[in-house]
Amino acid sequence: HVIPPEQKTKIRCYEFLNETSRSFASVIQELDDGIRDAICIFYLVLRGLDTIEDDMSILIEKKEPLLRNFHKTLYKKGWTFDESGPNEKDRQLLVEFNVVIEEFLRLERQFQDVIVDITNKMGNGMADYAKDAAHNKYGVMTNKDFDLYCHYVAGLVGIGLSSLFSISGLEKPELANDTELSNSMGLFLQKTNIIRDYLDDLSGNRRFWPKEIWSIYVADLADLKKPGYETKAINCLSTIILNALQHIPDCLTYLNKIQNRSIFSFCAIPQVMAIATLALLFKNYNVYTSVVKIRKGETVKLILKCTDIYEVANIFRYYTRVIIQKNDSKDPNFMKISMACGKVEQWC
Numbered sequence: 001h002v003i004p005p006e007q008k009t010k011i012r013c014y015e016f017l018n019e020t021s022r023s024f025a026s027v028i029q030e031l032d033d034g035i036r037d038a039i040c041i042f043y044l045v046l047r048g049l050d051t052i053e054d055d056m057s058i059l060i061e062k063k064e065p066l067l068r069n070f071h072k073t074l075y076k077k078g079w080t081f082d083e084s085g086p087n088e089k090d091r092q093l094l095v096e097f098n099v100v101i102e103e104f105l106r107l108e109r110q111f112q113d114v115i116v117d118i119t120n121k122m123g124n125g126m127a128d129y130a131k132d133a134a135h136n137k138y139g140v141m142t143n144k145d146f147d148l149y150c151h152y153v154a155g156l157v158g159i160g161l162s163s164l165f166s167i168s169g170l171e172k173p174e175l176a177n178d179t180e181l182s183n184s185m186g187l188f189l190q191k192t193n194i195i196r197d198y199l200d201d202l203s204g205n206r207r208f209w210p211k212e213i214w215s216i217y218v219a220d221l222a223d224l225k226k227p228g229y230e231t232k233a234i235n236c237l238s239t240i241i242l243n244a245l246q247h248i249p250d251c252l253t254y255l256n257k258i259q260n261r262s263i264f265s266f267c268a269i270p271q272v273m274a275i276a277t278l279a280l281l282f283k284n285y286n287v288y289t290s291v292v293k294i295r296k297g298e299t300v301k302l303i304l305k306c307t308d309i310y311e312v313a314n315i316f317r318y319y320t321r322v323i324i325q326k327n328d329s330k331d332p333n334f335m336k337i338s339m340a341c342g343k344v345e346q347w348c
């Protein structure tokens with residue numbers, strides 16, 4: 001049968017969504033009408049921007065304007081980009097980016113404005129960081145820089161999502177006003193990814209662990225994985241995990257404000273995956289030898305339990321208890337870790 005052209009581009013967008021991240025793609029497709037297409041396009045636009053930021057084969061002179069002007073390409077019908085490196089995971093998305101643009105231009109104007117605004121801020125933040133990283137080989141320096149970088153690549157996503165949820169009418173307008181809570185949602189996810197990806201990022205010379213943290217224990221970030229540094233490495237890991245744990249009360253408060261069930265699952269699933277990952281990473285030396293991931297079976301179990309705030313609060317309580325059990329009185333952060341976990345217990 002003949003498929004009308006506008007259906008073809010939408011189908012192609014959902015095919016890209018399923019190619020970029022299978023498990024999360026299904027969560028997006030469960031979203032209610034009125035918000036699903038906006039989130040799908042927002043996700044693909046962010047993937048496109050991320051593919052450019054991650055591509056080390058693009059020279060900074062070319063990468064910087066690409067990032068800063070990416071939001072303008074959303075209005076350029078037919079725009080595509082085929083200069084990504086050969087092994088860039090999502091290079092085909094940019095080769096066919098005209099399809100994303102077509103669907104973007106079919107969204108309600110208010111959805112478009114949010115996506116353009118966030119893409120603009122994120123692209124400029126990424127460009128600022130990439131330009132700075134080009135000459136500052138240490139990477140992220142202070143805890144403040146750590147929060148700023150994570151704000152650009154993940155906090156802004158939370159702020160954008162809250163606006164889209166409010167505009168759709170499925171969530172209250174107030175949700176979009178509390179940018180601090182939305183920002184924390186992104187920081188918690190991104191910091192967990194950065195802690196998990198220590199080895200992978202270091203091999204790509206991406207240095208996201210803040211110097212303010214690792215310099216307490218070693219002279220260089222790469223020393224943490226060397227023989228003889230095991231105790232320092234484990235205590236450094238506790239410090240950066242403690243940094244991530246501070247965002248949990250904000251995340252639970254944000255989730256508690258969500259009214260729409262499909263939006264609740266969409267927001268809760270990545271959060272419970274993150275706390276489960278942090279509990280697995282805590283006191284786990286394997287973070288310095290491989291990329292530690294929670295088992296598929298545990299993921300499936302968690303996804304099925306993300307139905308309401310009580311279930312999610314119980315999941316957070318369970319994993320903070322796992323962390324407390326693994327906590328070690330000889331660890332300089334012993335007290336702070338148990339306090340941070342205690343705060344989660346109180347919240348629940």
Ligand SMILES: CC(C)(C)CN1C(=O)[C@@H](CC(=O)N[C@@H](CC(=O)O)C(=O)O)O[C@H](c2cccc3ccccc23)c2cc(Cl)ccc21
Pocket residue numbers: 020021022023024025039042043046153154155157158159161182185186189190266267268270
């Ligand atoms: C960097 C990041 C954390 C923002 C990436 N990010 C997420 O991690 C995805 C989850 C995801 O992509 N999981 C992948 C795992 C992976 O690829 O590592 C999977 O296959 O399960 O979730 C986030 C995400 C979902 C829901 C609410 C959010 C609030 C604030 C910030 C981000 C929020 C996300 C929502 C959108 Cl619209 C775009 C990107 C993201």
